[in-house]
Amino acid sequence: MKIMVVGSGGREHALVWKLAQSPHVVRMWCAPGNAGITQERLVKNRALVEPVAITSGDLPELLTFARENKVDLTVVGPDNPLGLGIVDLFQKNNLRIWGPNQKAAQFETSKAFAREFMEKYGIPTPRSATFELAEQAQDFAASLGGRCAVKADGLALGKGVVLCRGVADADRAIEDILVRRRFGAAGGKIVIQELLEGIEISLHALCDGKTAKLFPASQDHKQALDGDRGLNTGGMGAYSPVPFLRESQADEIGKKILGPWLLGCASEGVDFRGILYPGVMLTKDGPKVLELNARFGDPETQVYLTQLESDLVEVLEASLDGTLGEGTLTWSPMVSICVVMASGGYPDLYAKGKTITGLEEAAQMPNTKIFHAGTVNAGERVLTDGGRVLGVTAWGEDLKKARDAAYRAVHKIHFDGAEFRHDIAAKGL
Ligand code: AMP
Numbered sequence: 001m002k003i004m005v006v007g008s009g010g011r012e013h014a015l016v017w018k019l020a021q022s023p024h025v026v027r028m029w030c031a032p033g034n035a036g037i038t039q040e041r042l043v044k045n046r047a048l049v050e051p052v053a054i055t056s057g058d059l060p061e062l063l064t065f066a067r068e069n070k071v072d073l074t075v076v077g078p079d080n081p082l083g084l085g086i087v088d089l090f091q092k093n094n095l096r097i098w099g100p101n102q103k104a105a106q107f108e109t110s111k112a113f114a115r116e117f118m119e120k121y122g123i124p125t126p127r128s129a130t131f132e133l134a135e136q137a138q139d140f141a142a143s144l145g146g147r148c149a150v151k152a153d154g155l156a157l158g159k160g161v162v163l164c165r166g167v168a169d170a171d172r173a174i175e176d177i178l179v180r181r182r183f184g185a186a187g188g189k190i191v192i193q194e195l196l197e198g199i200e201i202s203l204h205a206l207c208d209g210k211t212a213k214l215f216p217a218s219q220d221h222k223q224a225l226d227g228d229r230g231l232n233t234g235g236m237g238a239y240s241p242v243p244f245l246r247e248s249q250a251d252e253i254g255k256k257i258l259g260p261w262l263l264g265c266a267s268e269g270v271d272f273r274g275i276l277y278p279g280v281m282l283t284k285d286g287p288k289v290l291e292l293n294a295r296f297g298d299p300e301t302q303v304y305l306t307q308l309e310s311d312l313v314e315v316l317e318a319s320l321d322g323t324l325g326e327g328t329l330t331w332s333p334m335v336s337i338c339v340v341m342a343s344g345g346y347p348d349l350y351a352k353g354k355t356i357t358g359l360e361e362a363a364q365m366p367n368t369k370i371f372h373a374g375t376v377n378a379g380e381r382v383l384t385d386g387g388r389v390l391g392v393t394a395w396g397e398d399l400k401k402a403r404d405a406a407y408r409a410v411h412k413i414h415f416d417g418a419e420f421r422h423d424i425a426a427k428g429l
């Protein structure tokens with residue numbers, strides 16, 4: 001079959017890499033892709049994955065391409081096209097596409113929708129409220145003693161959140177987002193949440209409209225700097241499974257969230273076929289959902305897809321066809337970790353166009369895969385082209401071995417201003 005993957009980050013490279021291993025695939029495109037994606041070859045016929053110069057938000061062009069090239073299955077990586085309704089558009093045109101439709105994607109595209117849904121169906125979540133007026137928002141923040149998370153309601157690439165530990169902090173964050181529009185239009189409405197203390201994990205569940213299959217738990221590292229300091233980013237590194245949760249504990253947490261979520265979807269007529277990715281805080285009062293995403297996490301995907309043994313094409317087809325309940329997902333016993341290498345300055349301003357060296361040497365290392373995110377080809381060279389540049393991923397029998405392997409590979413790779421966290425998975429060791 002012929003597959004098109006939509007997106008250009010590390011998550012999409014991992015999706016392409018894993019899909020390319022399926023014997024069902026004879027041709028694959030990625031729109032728009034990156035320098036690493038277009039080096040991947042299909043296992044079936046050694047054909048290279050082909051780039052398509054269409055951005056992930058250009059729905060009409062993606063539709064035309066899929067039609068003209070008779071794409072059998074389109075796989076959507078990022079939230080933006082899902083929020084714009086790419087799934088609805090393709091389905092209306094009788095094209096097969098994997099990902100939640102626009103209504104289902106609202107769990108991610110509107111924090112207010114997600115919060116109301118969670119409250120209505122009893123999914124444990126922090127106390128919170130939605131505001132359009134700064135003064136009311138500030139009053140609510142004050143009632144929490146200023147200990148709160150201030151969030152832009154719309155999509156802000158995982159960066160539209162400010163954590164506050166006092167009233168002055170909270171007042172400033174509310175002004176910044178709601179009045180000064182620091183995150184642009186996404187900040188026209190804000191959600192204020194009680195600040196939770198605990199360990200944060202990422203859950204992923206593959207859904208088919210009625211069943212949800214939980215993945216092993218993983219942990220992301222959102223802040224830019226070691227020790228969880230600095231600005232929130234899209235994610236600086238991840239690993240899975242997390243050693244501080246037994247499988248039975250993870251299942252229990254999954255049930256507490258996914259049970260009521262599935263019931264809610266059924267009674268609200270939400271047909272969710274895709275990945276539900278709850279960000280969960282393990283607090284002393286039990287697990288609480290910080291946010292719901294409607295797509296694969298980045299860099300969680302890089303970790304998960306180096307562990308998944310099942311054929312990803314078959315798995316996604318089961319998600320589309322409503323037959324997930326008939327099979328099981330098979331996972332390798334290995335632990336995987338991904339360390340993100342980013343451009344100096346990310347998530348604020350950063351330079352692009354820096355030459356990356358050492359990629360080939362790093363790629364030769366055992367149990368290692370270098371996923372590209374913000375990279376572009378320039379003749380023989382590979383240049384940086386985004387904030388998150390590479391997702392250096394490695395696996396091993398235990399977390400320490402996997403982590404050592406990933407950092408060995410990181411130290412082989414160089415570009416001007418490269419930044420990475422030195423403490424990915426430290427909480428798991
Ligand atoms: P979000 O985009 O809502 O996932 O928020 C980004 C990050 O901010 C999360 O991954 C958490 O690390 C942190 N965060 C968000 N909400 C809260 C909260 N209510 N309490 C503590 N930390 C939070």
Ligand code: GLY
Binds near residue numbers: 158234296
């Ligand atoms: N890992 C963070 C995200 O994908 O939103």
